[in-house]
Amino acid sequence: MGVHRKTRNLELVLDAFRNAQKALSAQLLMERLPTEVNRSTVYRLLDRLEDDGVVHSFLASENIKFYALCKECTQSGHVHSHAHFQCNSCSQVVCLEQDVVVPILNQHRVDEAQVLLKGQCAACMQ
Amino acid sequence: MGVHRKTRNLELVLDAFRNAQKALSAQLLMERLPTEVNRSTVYRLLDRLEDDGVVHSFLASENIKFYALCKECTQSGHVHSHAHFQCNSCSQVVCLEQDVVVPILNQHRVDEAQVLLKGQCAACMQ
DNA sequence: GCATTATTGCAACACAGTCGCATTAATTAT
DNA sequence: ATAATTAATGCGACTGTGTTGCAATAATGC
Numbered sequence: 001m002g003v004h005r006k007t008r009n010l011e012l013v014l015d016a017f018r019n020a021q022k023a024l025s026a027q028l029l030m031e032r033l034p035t036e037v038n039r040s041t042v043y044r045l046l047d048r049l050e051d052d053g054v055v056h057s058f059l060a061s062e063n064i065k066f067y068a069l070c071k072e073c074t075q076s077g078h079v080h081s082h083a084h085f086q087c088n089s090c091s092q093v094v095c096l097e098q099d100v101v102v103p104i105l106n107q108h109r110v111d112e113a114q115v116l117l118k119g120q121c122a123a124c125m126q
Numbered sequence: 127m128g129v130h131r132k133t134r135n136l137e138l139v140l141d142a143f144r145n146a147q148k149a150l151s152a153q154l155l156m157e158r159l160p161t162e163v164n165r166s167t168v169y170r171l172l173d174r175l176e177d178d179g180v181v182h183s184f185l186a187s188e189n190i191k192f193y194a195l196c197k198e199c200t201q202s203g204h205v206h207s208h209a210h211f212q213c214n215s216c217s218q219v220v221c222l223e224q225d226v227v228v229p230i231l232n233q234h235r236v237d238e239a240q241v242l243l244k245g246q247c248a249a250c251m252q
Numbered sequence: 253g254c255a256t257t258a259t260t261g262c263a264a265c266a267c268a269g270t271c272g273c274a275t276t277a278a279t280t281a282t
Numbered sequence: 283a284t285a286a287t288t289a290a291t292g293c294g295a296c297t298g299t300g301t302t303g304c305a306a307t308a309a310t311g312c
Contacts, residue, residue, distance in 0.1 A: 005278045005289060026268075038292045043269060045290090063189040063299075064268075085234055096231070105222070108211055111245040119237040131258060131309050152299075164261050169300060171259095189268075190299075253312100260307065269297085276291070282284080 004048070009037050013045050017055065023068035023084065023093040025060070058114050060086045066093050083115040089124035130174070135163050139171050143181065149194035149210065149219040151186075184240050186212045192219050209241035215250035 004010075016032045017024065024032070026042055033042075046067050049055040055067045066084070083096045096117070130136075142158045143150065150158070152168055159168075172193050175181045181193045192210070209222045222243070 007278070007290065009291080039268090040270075040293080041291055059185040059189060063185060063191060065189060085231070085236070087234070088237065098231075105211070105224075105243075107248050108213070108243070109245045109251060110211070110243045111214065112243070114240075114242040114244065116240040117231075117234070117236045117238070118240065119235045122233050125235060133259065133309070135260080165299090166262080166301075167260055188298095255312085256310085258307100258309075260305105262304090262306100264302085266299105266301075268299090271294100271296075273293090274291105275293100276289100278287100278289075280285100280287075282286090 004052075009041055010045055012037065013042070013049070014054075017067075017069045023058075023060075023066040023095060025064045025066050027064075029067070058084055058116065060084070060093050060116060061088075061091065061118070068093075068095050083117055085117045085119070085121070087121035087124055088118055089120055092121060094121075130178075135167055136171055138163065139168070139175070140180075143193075143195045149184075149186075149192040149221060151190045151192050153190075155193070184210055184242065186210070186219050186242060187214075187217065187244070194219075194221050209243055211243045211245070211247070213247035213250055214244055215246055218247060220247075 012033050012035070013029065016029055020032065026039070026046060029046075030037065030039065030042055046055065046057070050057055050067070053070055056070050057065050057067045060066045068084075083098055084093060085096055086093045138159050138161070139155065142155055146158065152165070152172060155172075156163065156165065156168055172181065172183070176183055176193070179196055182196050183191050183193045186192045194210075209224055210219055211222055212219045
C-alpha cells in the first residue's frame with residue numbers, strides 16, 4: 001500500500017466517491033468536496049489511490065480523465081475489462097457491469113482494454 | 127463535404143496520414159509535415175476532415191487525441207466499432223480490423239463505442 | 253484579371269494536469 | 283505527553299493540448 005497517512009482530505013475524497021456512485025473527474029470531485037481542497041492535492045490523492053488499486057481511471061470525452069472506485073482490483077494490477085458509459089447529453093459517466101470481450105491479436109499482446117460507450121442515459125432519453 | 131478548397135496544407139496532411147498507415151496525434155502529424163504548418167491550422171484541418179468523414183478521432187494515453195483515416199465512414203456519421211491499439215512502450219497507435227461487440231444495455235442507448243486496447247506491439251516485444 | 257470568401261498565421265487564451273518548495277500535520281520514537 | 287521524523291498539503295509557476303478572434307493571404311468563380 002505504500003506509505004499512507006489517514007488524512008482528512010483522503011477521507012473526504014473517498015466519501016465523495018462513495019456518495020457519487022459513479023465516475024468523477026478531478027473537477028467534478030472538487031465540486032463535491034464539502035471544503036475546498038487544493039487542486040494539486042486532489043490530483044496527488046487520486047494518483048495514490050490509483051496506485052493502491054482503490055480507484056481506477058480512464059479517459060472520457062473532451063480529454064478528461066475520470067476516476068471511479070475499484071471493485072475487483074488489487075494493488076498488484078488493475079483489472080478493467082468492464083466498460084464505461086458516458087451520456088452525450090448530461091456527460092455523466094458510470095461504470096458498467098458488463099465485461100468486454102477483448103479480441104485476440106496475433107500481432108500484439110493486450111494487457112488492458114479501455115472501453116467507453118457513448119450514447120444517452122435513461123434520464124436524458126425522456 | 128461542406129465548403130473546401132484544395133490547399134497545400136490539406137494535401138500535406140492527407141499525404142502524412144497515407145504514408146503513416148497508422149493513427150497520429152496533432153503533434154506527431156506536425157512532425158511529419160515536410161514544411162511547418164501552424165498549429166491552429168492543423169487542428170482546424172483535422173476538425174474539418176473529421177466533419178467530412180475523412181478521418182476519425184479517439185483518445186489515447188496521456189489524454190491525447192489521435193486521428194486516423196476512415197475506411198468506412200460517411201459524412202453523415204462516423205462508424206467506429208473497430209478497436210484501436212496503443213503500445214505501452216513506444217506509444218504507437220494503430221487501428222485494428224476487429225470490430226467490438228457492443229454490449230446491449232437496457233438502461234442506456236449506445237450510439238458509439240470507443241475501444242482502446244493497450245499492451246505491447248510486435249516490435250517492442252522482441 | 254478581379255471580387256469573393258475560405259484558409260492561414262499570429263497572439264492570446266482556456267484548461268487539465270504537473271512540479272518544486274516551504275509549511276503543516278500525522279505518525280513514530282523517546 | 284513531547285519531540286523528532288517525514289508524509290501530506292498549499293501555493294505559485296509551469297507544461298502541453300487544444301481553441302479563438304482577427305487581420306492578412308490565397309483559392310476559386312466569374
